[in-house]
Amino acid sequence: TQSTRPQRLLSAVQKNATRGDPRSVVKAIDHFCRHKEWAMNVGDEKGCILDSVVTEVNPHTVLELGTYCGYSTVRIASLLPPHAKLITLEFNPDYAAVARQVIAWAGLEEKVQLVEGASSDWIPKLKEQFGIQTFDLVFLDHWKDRYLPDTKLIEEFGLLRKGSVLLADNVICPGTPDYLEYVRSSPQYKSQYFKSHLEYTKVEDGLEKSVFLG
Ligand SMILES: CNc1ncnc2c1ncn2[C@@H]1O[C@H](/C=C/CNC(=O)c2cc(-c3ccc(F)cc3)cc(O)c2O)[C@@H](O)[C@H]1O
Numbered sequence: 225t226q227s228t229r230p231q232r233l234l235s236a237v238q239k240n241a242t243r244g245d246p247r248s249v250v251k252a253i254d255h256f257c258r259h260k261e262w263a264m265n266v267g268d269e270k271g272c273i274l275d276s277v278v279t280e281v282n283p284h285t286v287l288e289l290g291t292y293c294g295y296s297t298v299r300i301a302s303l304l305p306p307h308a309k310l311i312t313l314e315f316n317p318d319y320a321a322v323a324r325q326v327i328a329w330a331g332l333e334e335k336v337q338l339v340e341g342a343s344s345d346w347i348p349k350l351k352e353q354f355g356i357q358t359f360d361l362v363f364l365d366h367w368k369d370r371y372l373p374d375t376k377l378i379e380e381f382g383l384l385r386k387g388s389v390l391l392a393d394n395v396i397c398p399g400t401p402d403y404l405e406y407v408r409s410s411p412q413y414k415s416q417y418f419k420s421h422l423e424y425t426k427v428e429d430g431l432e433k434s435v436f437l438g
């Protein structure tokens with residue numbers, strides 16, 4: 225049977241990256257997506273902005289919405305302090321299966337909890353299921369029309385504290401207009417746009433960083 229693009233991406237990681245070396249996994253995926261097949265990873269240019277925000281926040285608890293192949297999962301987890309935890313939600317079983325193997329190749333299983341299921345089902349259960357109080361950082365990169373409803377759900381279930389950071393991919397392309405309007409106009413957030421480009425292209429895109437003010 226035909227392989228899928230995520231399976232071909234995984235093969236490129238297993239062929240070109242060194243086990244236990246997260247940076248080589250990131251490089252192998254970026255090379256594959258730039259020279260072989262484009263895929264919707266946050267990519268190397270926006271990935272550097274992601275890295276700088278993760279480093280600045282130095283989070284002990286991270287929530288990622290939309291694992292896909294695990295590219296940003298690996299980027300984030302490779303920068304976390306010891307004992308920090310990253311919970312990543314992915315409801316497509318085929319993508320989740322690929323992501324688990326990418327995360328394992330990077331040697332980051334200890335820091336990552338990949339939960340197979342829908343954000344709307346799981347956000348209400350994260351406290352009880354994983355003993356989480358609040359998230360220091362939330363990375364939004366799933367269906368673009370779900371950023372706003374899931375942000376409201378995250379607020380509703382008390383998963384943010386004063387200073388928690390939301391970082392959203394694709395606020396220009398494909399775009400998340402309702403989310404952007406919300407975080408930029410709400411008195412509960414201090415928002416900042418980081419201009420960049422759509423992964424592996426010259427098209428404008430960017431990340432929006434929003435600090436929850438409590
Ligand atoms: C709604 N609740 C959910 N709960 C759990 N997982 C969810 C999910 N929604 C989506 N997912 C998963 O997240 C991933 C979805 C990501 C959606 N991302 C995009 O559409 C996207 C799309 C582009 C894109 C940009 C330009 C273009 F021409 C074509 C595509 C670029 C990006 O960086 C993107 O992130 C999948 O793995 C999906 O199964």
Ligand SMILES: [Mg+2]
Nearest residue numbers: 266365393394
């Ligand atoms: Mg994206």
